[in-house]
Amino acid sequence: MNARLRTAVLLSASLLPGTAIAADPPAPQKCDTPEYRQFDFWVGKWDVFSTKDGTPGGASLIELLYGKCTIRENWTDSSGFSGGSLNTYNRVDKQWHQTWTDSTGSWREFVGGLQSGRMVLVWRHASVTMPGKTVQERMIFTPNADGSVRQYSDQTIDGTTWVERYDYTYRRAKD
Numbered sequence: 001m002n003a004r005l006r007t008a009v010l011l012s013a014s015l016l017p018g019t020a021i022a023a024d025p026p027a028p029q030k031c032d033t034p035e036y037r038q039f040d041f042w043v044g045k046w047d048v049f050s051t052k053d054g055t056p057g058g059a060s061l062i063e064l065l066y067g068k069c070t071i072r073e074n075w076t077d078s079s080g081f082s083g084g085s086l087n088t089y090n091r092v093d094k095q096w097h098q099t100w101t102d103s104t105g106s107w108r109e110f111v112g113g114l115q116s117g118r119m120v121l122v123w124r125h126a127s128v129t130m131p132g133k134t135v136q137e138r139m140i141f142t143p144n145a146d147g148s149v150r151q152y153s154d155q156t157i158d159g160t161t162w163v164e165r166y167d168y169t170y171r172r173a174k175d
Helices: 003-014
Strands: 044-050 056-065 070-076 082-090 095-102 107-115 118-126 134-143 149-156 163-172
Touching: 056 163, 095 118, 107 134
Parallel strands: none
Antiparallel strands: 044 056, 044 163, 056 070, 070 082, 082 095, 095 107, 107 118, 118 134, 134 149, 149 163
């Protein structure tokens, strides 16, 4: 088929009823609703301490990235352990999601949201030590009046009795 005939056929086809004409794709959605800013209190460069006795726990760099849609955590402690997470608000299920991985090869997927001014994220998974049971690991991030952030973590197998995993206070690092 010569070029002129091909052009005529394509033009004719585009004018037929029910034939879609390519339109500009919709503009990408932005992360500019208030829900995307709920976890911004955690963004910063932090020195991390045990909440109970003030001993150093580690350091964390929390960055707002990717068009302000994602919060990335980079954690290290004095033992050489390191890890990080990606955190984002999902407009479909209206929850926050955190994917964590670290230098031991572990992986966790937390889901939750803002509750009474605190970010509460939970990971549900099969128990390694008690087959047939589900463990819930919970992290609670609380912004404090002095600008610090408390990260408290506990876990339960029965959904009623919670056992502490750790309790840290994040204080802004001095440059």
